[in-house]
Amino acid sequence: MNIFRKYQFYSKEQIELKANEVLRIMEVENFPPKWPFEASRAADALGIMIDWQSIPPDTQGPIVAKILPLQRKIVLNESLPQLSGGFEQSTIAHEIGHWVLHVNQDEADGLTEQLELSLGIEDAAKLFLCRSAGERINQVRMVNQLDKIEWQAQFFAGCLLMPRQILAAKRIGRDLTNWLHLYAMQEDLGVTISNLVYRLQSLGWIYIPKGSKQIYPGKVIPNGQTNLFNQ
Numbered sequence: 001m002n003i004f005r006k007y008q009f010y011s012k013e014q015i016e017l018k019a020n021e022v023l024r025i026m027e028v029e030n031f032p033p034k035w036p037f038e039a040s041r042a043a044d045a046l047g048i049m050i051d052w053q054s055i056p057p058d059t060q061g062p063i064v065a066k067i068l069p070l071q072r073k074i075v076l077n078e079s080l081p082q083l084s085g086g087f088e089q090s091t092i093a094h095e096i097g098h099w100v101l102h103v104n105q106d107e108a109d110g111l112t113e114q115l116e117l118s119l120g121i122e123d124a125a126k127l128f129l130c131r132s133a134g135e136r137i138n139q140v141r142m143v144n145q146l147d148k149i150e151w152q153a154q155f156f157a158g159c160l161l162m163p164r165q166i167l168a169a170k171r172i173g174r175d176l177t178n179w180l181h182l183y184a185m186q187e188d189l190g191v192t193i194s195n196l197v198y199r200l201q202s203l204g205w206i207y208i209p210k211g212s213k214q215i216y217p218g219k220v221i222p223n224g225q226t227n228l229f230n231q
């Protein structure tokens with residue numbers, strides 16, 4: 001038995017479907033999603049607790065959050081003042097991503113007592129010490145499996161916080177190549193600007209060359225067709 005699933009590849013489409021499934025559960029469980037997004041409502045819908053504790057840094061640096069699958073708990077680091085606003089939402093959504101994609105939920109639900117006795121909570125939770133969840137990870141280079149797991153959780157967070165149809169509604173009357181408009185959308189959605197830009201680029205709605213601040217229209221327009229006029 002293992003509380004964590006073995007590493008597996010998920011396509012972007014598969015991760016988006018998993019995030020949409022959580023949005024559906026939120027509706028069913030009477031915590032319907034609303035924007036600016038409150039990720040704690042997704043946790044409530046899934047029966048996951050959110051707790052704030054001081055998490056000391058370890059030898060590899062600061063820890064933003066962790067997930068304790070056996071306790072169905074996400075712990076956010078109360079010692080980090082920057083863990084608020086959009087970064088807080090993104091971090092909670094990221095941890096929910098770990099819960100959905102990486103925790104062996106049958107084991108977590110069924111074998112709680114046994115695992116608590118034999119492994120100890122901290123050992124079981126070790127894999128899910130999240131460091132820079134939400135910000136730098138958007139640009140992370142995936143060199144090992146842990147990086148890929150972190151990328152998956154963060155991509156899930158983007159899909160949960162910013163579903164396509166919500167983005168399509170929020171972009172009406174706005175110019176995606178104008179930073180001021182993006183900042184207004186970011187406020188509406190309750191995410192960080194970095195979350196929004198990463199999501200829009202991964203959808204192909206905008207394109208920002210590396211090292212540049214100039215935003216170009218993407219290759220895809222929201223109805224899924226190629227934007228022939230701007231390319």
Ligand SMILES: [Zn+2]
Nearest residue numbers: 130133150153
């Ligand atoms: Zn993580």
